[in-house]
Amino acid sequence: xxxxxxxxxxxxxxxxxxxxxxxxxxxxxxxxxxxxxxxxxxxxxxxxxxxxxxxxxxxxxxxxxxxxxxxxxxxxxxxxxxxxxxxxxxxxxxxxxxxxxxxxxxxxxxxxxxxxxxxxxxxxxxxxxxxxxxxxxxxxxxxxxxxxxxxxxxxxxxxxxxxxxxxxxxxxxxxxxxxxxxxxxxxxxxxxxxxxxxxxxxxxxxxxxxxxxxxxxxxxxxxxxxxxxxxxxxxxxxxxxxxxxxxxxxxxxxxxxxxxxxxxxxxxxxxxxxxxxxxxxxxxxxxxxxxxxxxxxxxxxxxxxxxxxxxxxxxxxxxxxxxxxxxxx
Amino acid sequence: xxxxxxxxxxxxxxxxxxxxxxxxxxxxxxxxxxxxxxxxxxxxxxxxxxxxxxxxxxxxxxxxxxxxxxxxxxxxxxxxxxxxxxxxxxxxxxxxxxxxxxxxxxxxxxxxxxxxxxxxxxxxxxxxxxxxxxxxxxxxxxxxxxxxxxxxxxxxxxxxxxxxxxxxxxxxxxxxxxxxxxxxxxxxxxxxxxxxxxxxxxxxxxxxxxxxxxxxxxxxxxxxxxxxxxxxxxxxxxxxxxxxxxxxxxxxxxxxxxxxxxxxxxxxxxxxxxxxxxxxxxxxxxxxxxxxxxxxxxxxxxxxxxxxxxxxxxxxxxxxxxxxxxxxxxxxxxxxxxxxxxxxxxxxxxxxxxxxxxxxxxxxxxxxxxxxxxxxxxxxxxxxxxxxxxxxxxxxxxxxxxxxxxxxxxxxxxxxxxxxxxxxxxxxxxxxxxxxxxxxxxxxxxxxxxxxxxxxxxxxxxxxxxxxxxxxxxxxxxxxxxxxxxxxxxxxxxxxxxxxxxxxxxx
Numbered sequence: 001x002x003x004x005x006x007x008x009x010x011x012x013x014x015x016x017x018x019x020x021x022x023x024x025x026x027x028x029x030x031x032x033x034x035x036x037x038x039x040x041x042x043x044x045x046x047x048x049x050x051x052x053x054x055x056x057x058x059x060x061x062x063x064x065x066x067x068x069x070x071x072x073x074x075x076x077x078x079x080x081x082x083x084x085x086x087x088x089x090x091x092x093x094x095x096x097x098x099x100x101x102x103x104x105x106x107x108x109x110x111x112x113x114x115x116x117x118x119x120x121x122x123x124x125x126x127x128x129x130x131x132x133x134x135x136x137x138x139x140x141x142x143x144x145x146x147x148x149x150x151x152x153x154x155x156x157x158x159x160x161x162x163x164x165x166x167x168x169x170x171x172x173x174x175x176x177x178x179x180x181x182x183x184x185x186x187x188x189x190x191x192x193x194x195x196x197x198x199x200x201x202x203x204x205x206x207x208x209x210x211x212x213x214x215x216x217x218x219x220x221x222x223x224x225x226x227x228x229x230x231x232x233x234x235x236x237x238x239x240x241x242x243x244x245x246x247x248x249x250x251x252x253x254x255x256x257x258x259x260x261x262x263x264x265x266x267x268x269x270x271x272x273x274x275x276x277x278x279x280x281x282x283x284x285x286x287x288x289x290x291x292x293x294x295x296x297x298x299x300x301x302x303x304x305x306x307x308x309x310x311x312x313x314x315x316x317x318x319x320x321x322x323x324x325x326x327x328x329x
Numbered sequence: 330x331x332x333x334x335x336x337x338x339x340x341x342x343x344x345x346x347x348x349x350x351x352x353x354x355x356x357x358x359x360x361x362x363x364x365x366x367x368x369x370x371x372x373x374x375x376x377x378x379x380x381x382x383x384x385x386x387x388x389x390x391x392x393x394x395x396x397x398x399x400x401x402x403x404x405x406x407x408x409x410x411x412x413x414x415x416x417x418x419x420x421x422x423x424x425x426x427x428x429x430x431x432x433x434x435x436x437x438x439x440x441x442x443x444x445x446x447x448x449x450x451x452x453x454x455x456x457x458x459x460x461x462x463x464x465x466x467x468x469x470x471x472x473x474x475x476x477x478x479x480x481x482x483x484x485x486x487x488x489x490x491x492x493x494x495x496x497x498x499x500x501x502x503x504x505x506x507x508x509x510x511x512x513x514x515x516x517x518x519x520x521x522x523x524x525x526x527x528x529x530x531x532x533x534x535x536x537x538x539x540x541x542x543x544x545x546x547x548x549x550x551x552x553x554x555x556x557x558x559x560x561x562x563x564x565x566x567x568x569x570x571x572x573x574x575x576x577x578x579x580x581x582x583x584x585x586x587x588x589x590x591x592x593x594x595x596x597x598x599x600x601x602x603x604x605x606x607x608x609x610x611x612x613x614x615x616x617x618x619x620x621x622x623x624x625x626x627x628x629x630x631x632x633x634x635x636x637x638x639x640x641x642x643x644x645x646x647x648x649x650x651x652x653x654x655x656x657x658x659x660x661x662x663x664x665x666x667x668x669x670x671x672x673x674x675x676x677x678x679x680x681x682x683x684x685x686x687x688x689x690x691x692x693x694x695x696x697x698x699x700x701x702x703x704x705x706x707x708x709x710x711x712x713x714x715x716x717x718x719x720x721x722x723x724x725x726x727x728x729x730x731x732x733x734x735x736x737x738x739x740x741x742x743x744x745x746x747x748x749x750x751x752x753x754x755x756x757x758x759x760x761x762x763x764x765x766x767x768x769x770x771x772x773x774x775x776x777x778x779x780x781x782x783x784x785x786x787x788x789x790x791x792x793x794x795x796x797x798x799x800x801x802x803x804x805x806x807x808x809x810x811x812x813x814x815x816x817x818x819x820x821x822x823x824x825x826x827x828x829x830x831x832x833x834x835x836x
Contacts (some may be wrong), residue, residue, distance in 0.1 A: 199700050201693040208690055211679035217638065218668065218676045219691050220658045278681060 003281050006272060009323070010287045014294060018043070021298035047297075049180065055293035056186035057248075059286055060241040061260055062267035063193040064234030066285045069268055070197075071230050072277030073127055073134035074297045078238045079260035080146035081119055082255065084240035085112040087152040090160055090252035092168065098295045100163050109167075113239045119145060120235025124228030142261070147255040158252045171247025181243045189237060194282040196233075206230065210277030266313070267292050271319040291320075338401035340365045340530040341386075341499055346395030348381050355381040357554040359396070363499065363530040368521060370541040370562070371534045373551035374574055374791060374824075379534055382551070383501055386532075387419045388412040418492035424484050427639030428477035429609065429651065432469060433457030435476050436491045436518040442693040460494050465523050468516060482513035489520065493529070502530040506540060507625060518544055533692050536623055538567040538828050550574055571828070575791060575820040584774035585815070586797045591618040593650065594783035595666070595752050597635070600644035603631035606807040608644070612752065617774070617784045619798030619815065621791060621823050627807040628787045629671050632754050635785075636661045636668040647747075648751065662691075669758060671787075673734070674766075677741045680730040684722060687729055688714045694746070709749050718743035718773060736768025742773065753777065754785045771797055791820050803827065 024038030041047055061078050068075040089112035096104030119141055126137045152158065153236040160168060171183040197203040205226045218225055246252045271288025273280030295316060299309045341363040348356040356378045363369050372377050384390040386397075388406040396675045399415050403478040406412050412419075426435045433453045434441075441448055446665040457472040466486050468726040469479075476484055485505055492500055502521075506514045521531055521544065535541055541548060542562050550557040557573050590613035600608045604627045612618050622628045635646065636794070637655040646653055653664045662670070670676035678687050688711045689696060711725050718739040722732060729737060738758060745753070755774070759767045778784055789793045794801060795815055803810040803826045808824055 060544065169678075195700055199702050201697050204686075204693045204697070205692060207682065207686070208679055211682050214676045214677050217658060218670050220662045221690075222657075222659060246514075278679065 001026060001158075003283065006281075007283060010181060010271065010284065010291065011321075013291055015293045017291065017298060021294070022303065036302070039298065039315070042298065044074075047301075048097060049178070049183075050288070051293050052183050053180040053295045054297065055289050056182040057241045058179070058260070058267055058292065059186050059261050059289035060189055060244070061264035061269075062285045062289050063189060063282060064133050065264040066268045066271075066273050066280055066282060067193070067197070067230045067260070068134070068234050069265070069273050069275060070206050070277060070280055071227065072213065072229070073208045073227075074138060074265070075123065075231060075234045076135065076138040076261050077123065077142040078234065078241075078264060079121060079257040079262075080142045080144075080243035081116060081235060081238045082257035082260055083255065084119075084145045084149040085116050085239045086246035086252040086256065087149045087158060087254050088112050088115050089243055090158045090168075090246060093160065093164055094158065098161065098163065100165060102166075105164070105166055109150065109243065112243060113236060116235040116239030117232055120232035121228055123235070124231030126229035127231065128224040144204050152183055152252070152254055153166050155254050157229065157249075157254070160247070160250055160252070166249050167243070168250065171244050171249075182248070184225035185240065185244065189240065190282060190286055193233075193237075197282055202226065202229065207278055210279070212278070217228065263292065266317050270317060272324055288320075291316075332363045332450065338398075339363060340367075340400065342398040342401075343382075343385075344396045344398070345387060346382075346392045348385060348390055355554050356385070356392070358552070359554070359556045361549060362554065362559070363532060364653045365530055365712070367543055367546045368525055368531045368533055370545035370548045371532055371551065372541060372548055373539075374789075375552040377574070378393055378554040379551055380503070381554075383419055383503060383532075383534070386412065386417055386499070386501060386808050388417075396627070398686060408808065413495065416496055416498035417501070418495075419496035420485070420488045420492060420501065420503065421504065422504045422507060424481075424488055426476045426487060429475055429653060430492075431475055432461075432479070433472040433474050434486050435487055436460065436472075436494050438491070440477045440495065457490075457494075461490055464490060464493055464520075466520060468488055479514070482509050482517065485517065486520065489524075495522070498527065499530045499532070501534070503534045505533075505534070506535060513749045514540070535621060536828050538570050541570075542567065544623075556793070567605045567828075568825070571821050571824045575824050581584055585797055585799070586615075586617070588616065590614065590799070591781060594648065595785075596645075596647040596650070598645040598647070600631075600641060600646065602630075602634055602640055602642045604639070604807050605634050605831070607808050608807075610802055610809060610812060612783045612785060614751070614781045614783050615778055616800070617778055617786055617798045618812075620785065620787045620809075621801055621806050621827065622787075622789070622793045622804035623827050624789055626804050626827075628804050629756050630807070631804070632668055632756050632785070632787060635754060636666060638668075666754065667745045667750040667752070669738075669745070669756060671756040671760065672743055673737050678729045678737060681728055683726045684715070684720070684732070684740055685725040687740060688725075691744055692747050693777035714740070714743040714746065719769065726740050733766070735769070738766065738770060739773075742770070746777075749777075749782060752783045752785065757788045757789065758786070759788070759790065791823060795820055795823070805829075 022038050022042045024036045026033060026035050065075060065078065089108045092108035092111055093104065096108065123138055126132055127134045170181055175181065175184060196249065197206065205221045208221050209223065209226060212291055240289065245256065249256065267289035268280065268285045269275065270291055271284035273285060295313065299312060339362045341359040343359060345358045345360060346356055347358055354497045359378070359382065366565060370380050371382065381390060385392050386406065388408045388411050391407060397406060404415055406415065427438060430438065435455050437453050441453060448495060454472055458545040460467050461472060469484055469486055476487060479487065505517060525531060533545060542565065545562040547559055548562050548565060548570070549559040549764050550570065552574060592614055593615045595610050598609050608631060610618065620628050634641050637660050646655060648664045648666070653660065655661050655664065674680055689707045692710055696703045696710065715722065720736050720739045720743065722736065729740065732740065749803065758770055774784060784800055786794065798815050800812055801818055801823065802812045803823055805827055
């Protein structure tokens, strides 16, 4: 119930953005009052589906980021890891030959996820066992992952053969021709992580650890396994997002995913995840990701220069977090 | 009592100063006087009100009643800046230096000479050198050396230099020798005597009686927030001081549960680590073993080692006669050992979360099975803990930090009783709780003990330990000096052991 109440302002923000982009907004410029008329087809079903489709990669990353932030950590490596998983998978697919080969597909996907899990476990192990701050650990693994990704194909994009219909379908397919597969994957992962966070012992431990590390330790919370698990889950989600993103681009780009970690952090934070740890929900993060998605899409369609888009997004994050902090005090 | 007959007004005079924290009276009509060029020792048990008195002087706490006069003029010390202005300087037990800055930079930290925000390093070094020389602190040779390279003793001298660099007239030292060697202590005393001859008034706080008698001109004893009296140091001996510190009519409002100990629950043999030295004891079911010691004696470290927080280097722990290996709290909990830590806010509770969350956290395995939380069971766990321990709250969903200290403590203890532990370690269970909650806490403990729980009670409050425990272990610097039945040991004897006054005597 408490959570539901906290979601109201976030949902209102989505509604406000939707109305704003559809019907426009008055503004003042040097030469007087104006009316920006809005985007006529913003509310067309196809446009709305497009928004959720574009949200899905960021949302999946943000679910993992939420876990990391909840225990008082952070994972900066997700953007680079996303590129590394994409390149690794596509590289292995290429070895598989010129026809679709389910066995090779399975191997490629599993190898991609294994790389992700290895990075995550390493991040978690370092965070739990050494006194290095997660910010620095994941900053370093971000560079390492990026470097590894750039080793493939001399850093140039690797095209995915058209015969890989299954893999490409992961990014571009639609269920019944309507619901994009990435959105389905995102919703499935949302349910999974929400259950994990809100209905398991692990979830309770995550909240306890983020709320007060010392107290959690004195209560018998298994600190090391929980921390390793959090970062591993975060990286596995990144792996899945990486495959979707790669399929959407029809090619693996070693230089892709730059700054994705920041969008994921923004979604979690706008959704009410507290940066000091211990507070936040998965539904909040999902809504946060949608807010950022609507904002991105609207600004794009309105033809706002991308330089202004950055400025607007920055201001929105500041306002969202400021309101959240003030409400909690 | 020798009355001050000096013609000059005393440098500092506290008159009927009172300070309350909630229901606890920390200072009760305390009179205190400090003369120019005097070393005045302040003595008392833990919790007698020494720290509060210092904090009132330092402007950290405002007194609820009473007056402070400096040079016979009323002084309003309402903040740290005021204390500065009056020339009151406090050197706390934990030094507050910036380790990476040089000696000189530390001395003038916050008051750097310079222009337009630019540091004038040369001026700082020159001034510092001059100051150190004028104070006769010859031990500090290089004012350019970073403070982290200095020994603790020399760091202390830097603190003193910093204090005196802004014309401190009243210097307060809180347990300055607790981490100093003998030679360093002597050097510090020489410095203090020299400052005394320069007219500085020094308030000196220590538990080491021998030291105090040697150094101080006068001694004031505090007990339970009241001033017991002031005496010239040359008229008293250690045994007398101990009697004053402890000598209260031991209240009988704490009830010691009847002693009918059962089998041995916990046996510790030659336990050692960095802070615990060769500790052995045994504890029976239905028994309270009190650990009496001063703050910083390493008692909490013993508790932490037993609970798997700190590493154990050597020794053996047996529960029910079977050896157990404890390297993390989970192992201790599985063996039936529960620790209620000293610092509720830091180590005990997730303050920003609800009472429910905190109470149900240790028992997640009971109410979440295979991703299916049983909220009814959770509610019951929480309800039982709250009602059995009479926690006063409006709603189990309210956050812990909205509760009073006593109620927080009840939550902290109560949540472990869902499955009764075999061995309960309580580290300072009554710190910061008022008198009422304190008595409640002890009636809870005594009912637990009657039902067979073995309790290890750590407390700095001597009368508390003696009244509640069946046996007492006297603990000093990581060691158990002796263990004796509580009836046969007097508070004076314990205090002598703790302060080292009774060195080489057995109890």
